[in-house]
Amino acid sequence: MDSINSFKGYGKVDELEERAFRRKTRKRIIILVVSSIVLLAVVVGAVVGVVVKNNNNSKSYSGPATISDSLKAVCSSTQYPDSCYSSIASLEASNNITQDPELIFKLSLQVAINELTKIHDYPTKLMDQTNDEQVKAALNVCRTVFDDALDHLNDSMSSMQQGEKLLSPSKIDDIKTWLSSSITDQQTCLDSFEELELNSTNSRVYSDIETAMKNSTEFASNCLAIGTKIMGLLSQFDIPLHRRLLGLDHQGSSDFPRWVGPGERRLLQEVKPTPDAVVAQDGSGDCKTIKEAVDKVPKKSDKRFVIHIKSGTYNENVILDKSKWNVMMYGDGKTVTIISGDKNFGVDKIPTFDTATVAVAGRGFIAKDIKFINTAGAEKHQAVAFRSGSDRSVFYQCTFDAFQDTLYAHSNRQFYRDCDITGTIDFIFGNAAVVFQNCNIMPRQPLSNQFNTITAQGKKDPNQNTGISIQNCKFSALETSLSAPTYLGRPWKDYSTTIIMQSAIGSFLNPLGWKEWVSNVDPPKTIFYAEYQNTGPGSDVSNRVKWAGYKPTLTVDEAAKFTVKSLIQGTDWLPATSVAFQESL
Numbered sequence: 392m393d394s395i396n397s398f399k400g401y402g403k404v405d406e407l408e409e410r411a412f413r414r415k416t417r418k419r420i421i422i423l424v425v426s427s428i429v430l431l432a433v434v435v436g437a438v439v440g441v442v443v444k445n446n447n448n449s450k451s452y453s454g455p456a457t458i459s460d461s462l463k464a465v466c467s468s469t470q471y472p473d474s475c476y477s478s479i480a481s482l483e484a485s486n487n488i489t490q491d492p493e494l495i496f497k498l499s500l501q502v503a504i505n506e507l508t509k510i511h512d513y514p515t516k517l518m519d520q521t522n523d524e525q526v527k528a529a530l531n532v533c534r535t536v537f538d539d540a541l542d543h544l545n546d547s548m549s550s551m552q553q554g555e556k557l558l559s560p561s562k563i564d565d566i567k568t569w570l571s572s573s574i575t576d577q578q579t580c581l582d583s584f585e586e587l588e589l590n591s592t593n594s595r596v597y598s599d600i601e602t603a604m605k606n607s608t609e610f611a612s613n614c615l616a617i618g619t620k621i622m623g624l625l626s627q628f629d630i631p632l633h634r635r636l637l638g639l640d641h642q643g644s645s646d647f648p649r650w651v652g653p654g655e656r657r658l659l660q661e662v663k664p665t666p667d668a669v670v671a672q673d674g675s676g677d678c679k680t681i682k683e684a685v686d687k688v689p690k691k692s693d694k695r696f697v698i699h700i701k702s703g704t705y706n707e708n709v710i711l712d713k714s715k716w717n718v719m720m721y722g723d724g725k726t727v728t729i730i731s732g733d734k735n736f737g738v739d740k741i742p743t744f745d746t747a748t749v750a751v752a753g754r755g756f757i758a759k760d761i762k763f764i765n766t767a768g769a770e771k772h773q774a775v776a777f778r779s780g781s782d783r784s785v786f787y788q789c790t791f792d793a794f795q796d797t798l799y800a801h802s803n804r805q806f807y808r809d810c811d812i813t814g815t816i817d818f819i820f821g822n823a824a825v826v827f828q829n830c831n832i833m834p835r836q837p838l839s840n841q842f843n844t845i846t847a848q849g850k851k852d853p854n855q856n857t858g859i860s861i862q863n864c865k866f867s868a869l870e871t872s873l874s875a876p877t878y879l880g881r882p883w884k885d886y887s888t889t890i891i892m893q894s895a896i897g898s899f900l901n902p903l904g905w906k907e908w909v910s911n912v913d914p915p916k917t918i919f920y921a922e923y924q925n926t927g928p929g930s931d932v933s934n935r936v937k938w939a940g941y942k943p944t945l946t947v948d949e950a951a952k953f954t955v956k957s958l959i960q961g962t963d964w965l966p967a968t969s970v971a972f973q974e975s976l
Contacts, residue, residue, distance in 0.1 A: 462476055463476055465492060466613070469617060470612055474606065474609045475499065475616075475617070479499055492617075495621075496617050496618050496621055499613055499614040500544065500548055503544055503573075503610040503611045506610050507544060508541065510607055511541060513537075513603050514530040514534040514580075518534075521596060523592045523596075524740075525740050526587075528741060529583040529584050530600070532583040533583065533600060536576040536577065536744075537576070539573075539752060539780065540572075540573040540577050543570065543572045543573040544573050546565075550562050550566055551566070563618075567618060568803060568856060570618060571824075571856050572782070572802040574608065574612060574615065574855060575851070577604060577608050578851050580604065581597075581604070583742045584597040586742070586773070612852050615852065619854045619856075651968030651970055651972075654695060655785070655970075656970075658695065658697065659759060659785075659970045664697050664699075664719070666697045666699035667687070667696050668696075668698045668699070669684075669698075669699045669701065670698060670699065671701040680707055681698070681707060681709050681720075682707060684698045684700075685711055685718075688715045690716075691753075693716070695719060696718050698720045699721060700720060700721070700761065701723055702728050705729065708747070708749070710751075711749075711750070711751040711752065713752040713753050713780075714753060715751070715753035715756075716753045716755055717756075718756050719756075719759070720756075720757070720758050720759070721759040721760050722759070722760040722761040725760055725761060725788055725789055726790075728760060729762045730748055730761060730763050732747075732748030732765055733765060733774070734767070734775075735771035735772065737767070737771040738771045738772075743775060743796055743799075744778070746767075746773060746775045746796075747765075747776070747778035748777065749763050749778070750778040750779075751779050751780070751784065754782040755782070755784070756781035756784040757787070758789050759788055760789070761790075762790040762791075763776045763790065764790075764791075764793065765792075765793035768794060769794040769837050769841070770838065772795050773796045775796050775798075775799045778799035780801040781803060782804055783803070784805045785805075785807075786805070787809060787810070790812075791810065791812045793814055793818070794814055794835070794837065795816040795817065795837075796814070796817055796818060796820060797812060797813065797814035798819050799821050800819065800825040800859070803823055803824070804824050804825075805824070805826075806825070806959060806970070807826070807827045808827075810827070811830070811833065812830060812833065814834065815836075815841060816837060816842070817880075818834070818843075818844075819880075820849065822849040822855065824856055824857045824959045825858075826953075826958055827864055828972060829863055830861070831867065832845060833866075833867055833868065833869040834868060834873065834875075835868070835873065836870055836872065836873050837875050842877065842878065843873075843876070844878050845877075846881075847880060847881055848880065848884070848887040848889045849887065850886040851885065853917065856958075858888030858889065858958060860958050861889075861891050861892070862973065864894045865894065866879075873899050877899050877900055878900070879900065880920070883908060885915045885918070886915075886918060886919075887914070887918045888918070890923065892921075892924055892976075893923065893925065893976070895925070895926050895930075896930045897929050898927075902934035903934065904932065904936060913939070920940060921944075921949070921950075922935075922943055922945075923944065950976055951976060954973075954976060955973065956975060
């Protein structure tokens with residue numbers, strides 16, 4: 392109990408005291424951080440001898456590290472060290488490389504941008520070479536996600552070129568998130584082909600696109616690995632800033648992460664915020680369709696645009712692309728304002744990515760008091776009710792209703808509070824850094840030959856800062872007649888990461904708890920699946936799976952990595968939305 396109390400209390404300091412501390416120590420902090428960079432460069436140089444010695448099996452190596460050795464040492468932290476070294480060294484700017492690790496990171500980022508730019512239009516080229524509609528649809532997904540991936544890389548570069556000598560902790564988190572999302576975007580292109588039944592046409596196109604993407608995916612992975620290693624080392628020296636990064640200096644008693652700012656907080660607290668556009672089917676608003684209202688949203692605006700959707704069922708598919716920033720949609724209640732669609736993969740053969748009734752990509756999206764539904768039904772298989780790739784997005788008092796693949800938490804940082812989510816197979820899936828709190832998660836009866844898996848997490852790269860965290864939620868069957876085998880989830884990719892903690896789990900759950908992706912084949916040891924302090928008849932872990940990557944229990948410190956303040960840096964941005972949140976355990 393003492394350890395728990397000390398954890399919860401860490402960082403709770405007096406505002407005036409901390410302000411005075413910052414004034415007195417600002418110069419000292421700057422000196423410390425600069426020194427850490429110099430020290431890191433020295434460390435890199437010092438270990439190069441060992442790295443090179445191990446790589447070359449040489450017993451005669453001695454002397455100072457060269458620039459080339461420093462680059463090799465940095466690249467040794469990546470999954471693709473050869474492509475890391477050759478690609479960065481090939482830049483003209485490499486002639487000016489010092490042992491400055493931040494410069495090496497910037498060069499790795501430029502390499503990733505250059506390569507993705509080369510293949511950016513390749514899906515369009517391939518679309519012109521085929522008449523297969525399913526292949527064209529998959530390539531169209533590739534075209535969309537390549538565009539998003541390039542934006543995430545460019546945003547990362549822009550963030551580093553805003554005149555600051557040293558990267559702030561919040562920028563470090565932003566960059567790691569955007570690089571993680573860029574990798575997810577590119578993987579989504581391949582996912583759109585992998586769900587097709589292979590034939591000569593789509594197999595050839597898949598092979599072409601996969602080959603073309605080899606360098607871009609490796610370079611993005613290298614960049615993330617370098618950034619994670621270097622930035623992680625720097626943060627260890629920066630104790631005062633690290634405390635700010637974790638959001639441990641509390642601001643009031645809000646239950647929401649601090650990246651939800653005061654303006655958004657007020658909007659979420661208001662029953663009916665003043666709208667910029669009103670959608671009403673009876674003509675009493677500015678627009679009769681949601682699409683009309685979305686068309687009014689200015690591009691990449693820092694000003695919040697509020698859309699009020701009055702009660703009614705809106706049968707339309709709504710897309711807010713990456714240019715639609717800071718949009719808030721609110722309804723008259725999650726039982727009366729309903730956005731409904733029926734696109735699906737199983738019968739209509741639409742890529743799962745494109746089946747979403749509502750899809751958002753622009754940063755800062757907020758939804759409140761709305762029901763998102765896909766009515767395709769179990770027999771049409773993959774059919775998404777909502778897809779979010781919106782960074783720092785918030786969903787409050789909403790309902791997500793479908794069967795297979797209900798909620799696609801695709802990428803970036805997301806937070807769900809007081810929501811209802813229903814479905815069958817993989818009905819919460821994706822590779823976002825996402826936290827669910829106080830939500831009702833309700834598996835339902837699937838087709839007669841199917842099972843239920845609540846989650847399917849898609850972490851592909853070990854350095855991605857992604858995962859599904861479900862905290863203080865209630866797991867219960869939607870129907871009392873639920874008889875299908877039901878599991879908490881299954882690992883979709885090699886580094887899938889999911890934790891269920893401090894939640895109530897009903898008796899419907901299969902005692903094994905989790906299910907493998909491929910029947911009777913244990914998942915890779917690299918996954919991270921865990922449970923922590925759950926209650927209810929389904930929380931008994933004594934008969935759980937025996938996977939190497941599954942932990943039936945965690946320490947406080949291990950579980951804390953999956954809280955709002957750690958997994959999604961939520962204490963930096965959520966408070967502005969006024970949505971309540973629990974930032975720690």
